[in-house]
Amino acid sequence: MILLDRVSKKYDKDTKPALDRISLHVEPNEFVIIVGTSGAGKSTLLKLLTREEKPTTGKIVVGGIDYDTLKDKHIPLLRRKIGVVFQDFKLLPQRTVFENIAFALEIAGMSNREIRNTVPKVIELVGLQGKEKQFPHQLSGGEQQRVAIARAVVRQPKILIADEPTGNLDPKHSWDIVRLLEKINRYGTTVLLTTHNVEIVNRLKRRVITIDHGKITHDQARGSYRQ
Amino acid sequence: MSRNKDTARALIQQKRRRRQWLTFLRVCRYGLSNFRRNAWLTVAATLVMTITLLIIFATFVAQQALRDTASTIGKELDRSIYLKSGTTEAQAKPVMVALQRLSNVERVSFISTDDGKNNFARDNKNDDARLRALTEASNRLPATIRIYLYDTSDTSELVEFVNTNTTLKKLISTQPGQTPTFMGERGLPTDVIASWTQTAQKIGVAATALFVAVSFLIIFNTIRMAIFNRRDEIEMMKLIGANKEFIRGPFLIEAIVYGVIAAVIATGIGLVTLLLMSERLQAWGVTIQPTIQFLTGYLWLVVLVMMMIGSVIGVVSSLLATRRYLKI
Known part of the structure; x- marks a missing residue:
């Protein structure tokens, strides 16, 4: 599903590379946790996958799409196949829960009828029934992140990238979000989760990739958090 | 077989066209909602656009009136x-x-x-x-x-x-x-009238150019501020797969709305002022009646032209701002 072959990323000629010749292979339907200290290269890795950044060297293939041959005008189409969840939710503050989720379908040109059929199912999946007409500021942090996840998965992407989704949440809500991600993974979506939360990493018993100074230092099938 | 293929192709095209139309309607909706959301920026931009269009309107009226007056005087010469x-x-x-x-x-x-x-x-x-x-x-x-x-x-x-x-x-x-x-x-040589007309035209063109430039700058900055205010939103839109047109479109619609509203206000103010001043102008010897007749007779056309001018100013400045500040 995701293939990185000796990928390096250097932002500046004179500084150290943010990612240094990393190779990675993620199978379909895997749940992968990426850990590392701040500045280790986690965010750069995710930015390469969403094509916000181009690698300096190396090859990236995601869902059968070779990024070397990907034209700029096709980047939006690629991004519609990858769901992204952010630490700060990035919801549209002036739009309701329903509208925020529908937005992901509107940009893809889906009809209003399709939207009316699809969005309620996703709202049910993330457990936000009854909150469709509320605005983000009327929701708790955990609920806002659920809306963000619903928006990310409403187009049924093959891959879901969750960049520190629990970073702004208390332990209870953090676990709710992680359980939701597991549920989405069970439905067949490959999940890439970056986190600093030791407890989540240790209790999930999933594949853990540790990045340090731009290199993959550990890749464990059922790993735990390493400092 | 080939018939089936043709039918399938036609269906795909129909679906694509429907999607494009839907996207256009949505872009319009987002543009209008952005217009409502940035109340103060909107008021400022619309006001400047109104002043610009009023100056264009006044320049047109002045030129017409001068030409008519010159022609009336000329006939008596x-x-x-x-x-x-x-x-x-x-x-x-x-x-x-x-x-x-x-x-x-x-x-x-x-x-x-x-x-x-x-x-x-x-x-x-x-x-x-x-x-x-x-x-x-x-x-x-x-x-x-x-x-x-x-x-x-x-x-x-x-x-x-x-x-x-x-x-x-x-x-x-x-x-x-x-x-x-x-x-x-009357002792008025025709070349004096002609020189008046030319001077008035030059002043009109200069004032119009100046205010169009000011209007461009203000709308450019308004859109730039709107882009800055909504940078997180734009970032999110990009990451969930919105294409350039979907992100830029609402800003263009917003600018067109400035132009359209300003055109209606400017035409209204301009025409009412002209009607109120018409008697006084006539007393001063200005031949204003043909201009008033033209403006009221072709009111819808005048408003339409003003809307087009306003929209063009809005779209060009908005395009420049989004090109420059909206890195997609």
């Missing part, structure tokens, strides 16, 4: 050739016939010395000093040929006639101050 005192109409006839043949001459009339004296007395009946001067003057009034032209600004033909016609040369007055004149009775 005549040109005079002074003949020796006592010249009779019969003596002047050959010259008048020749003048009448000139292509730019509408009509020619003759004023004898006596008629001229009577006219002078009539025009100055309340001015004793002038009347006394008329009776006491040693030099007698000349006879006059009055020439009315079609194109009042073109006197070249007439000048050439005066300089070359031999019959006229024998009749023409040699008295000082009685050389042929190309000024009208």
Whole structure:
């Protein structure tokens, strides 16, 4: 599903590379946790996958799409196949829960009828029934992140990238979000989760990739958090 | 088989067109909602656009009014050739016939010395000093040929006639101050009116250019601020797969809305002001009625043109701002 072959990323000629010749292979339907200290290269890795950044060297293939041959005008189409969840939710503050989720379908040109059929199912999946007409500021942090996840998965992407989704949440809500991600993974979506939360990493018993100074230092099938 | 393929292709095309139409409608909706969301920015941008369009409107009205006024005055203008005192109409006839043949001459009339004296007395009946001067003057009034032209600004033909016609040369007055004149009775030479019109046009064009530039800058900055305010939102839109048109479109719609609203306000204010001032303008000798008739008769067209001007200003400045600041 995701293939990185000796990928390096250097932002500046004179500084150290943010990612240094990393190779990675993620199978379909895997749940992968990426850990590392701040500045280790986690965010750069995710930015390469969403094509916000181009690698300096190396090859990236995601869902059968070779990024070397990907034209700029096709980047939006690629991004519609990858769901992204952010630490700060990035919801549209002036739009309701329903509208925020529908937005992901509107940009893809889906009809209003399709939207009316699809969005309620996703709202049910993330457990936000009854909150469709509320605005983000009327929701708790955990609920806002659920809306963000619903928006990310409403187009049924093959891959879901969750960049520190629990970073702004208390332990209870953090676990709710992680359980939701597991549920989405069970439905067949490959999940890439970056986190600093030791407890989540240790209790999930999933594949853990540790990045340090731009290199993959550990890749464990059922790993735990390493400092 | 091939028929099935054609049907499938037609269906795909139909679906694509429906999606494009849906996307366009959604972009319009987001543009309108952005317009409502940024109340103060919106008010500022619409206001500047209104002032710009008002200046364009005023420039147009002023030019039309000047042209009409110049034309009205021009019709009342005549040109005079002074003949020796006592010249009779019969003596002047050959010259008048020749003048009448000139292509730019509408009509020619003759004023004898006596008629001229009577006219002078009539025009100055309340001015004793002038009347006394008329009776006491040693030099007698000349006879006059009055020439009315079609194109009042073109006197070249007439000048050439005066300089070359031999019959006229024998009749023409040699008295000082009685050389042929190309000024009208009001003493307003046509070239003065033409120069007024040109100056007014230049001022109008300069004011319009200045305000269009100011309007461009303000709308450019408004959109830039809107982009800055919504950078997180734009970032999110990009990451969930919105394409350029979907992100830029609402900003363009927003700018078009500024233009459309400003056009309606500017036309309204401009027209009402013009109607309120029309009597006073007419009292000042400005020919304003044809302009008012045109504006009210083609009101929908005027509003449409103003909307188009406003929209073009909005779209160009918005395009520049989104190109420059919206890195997609």
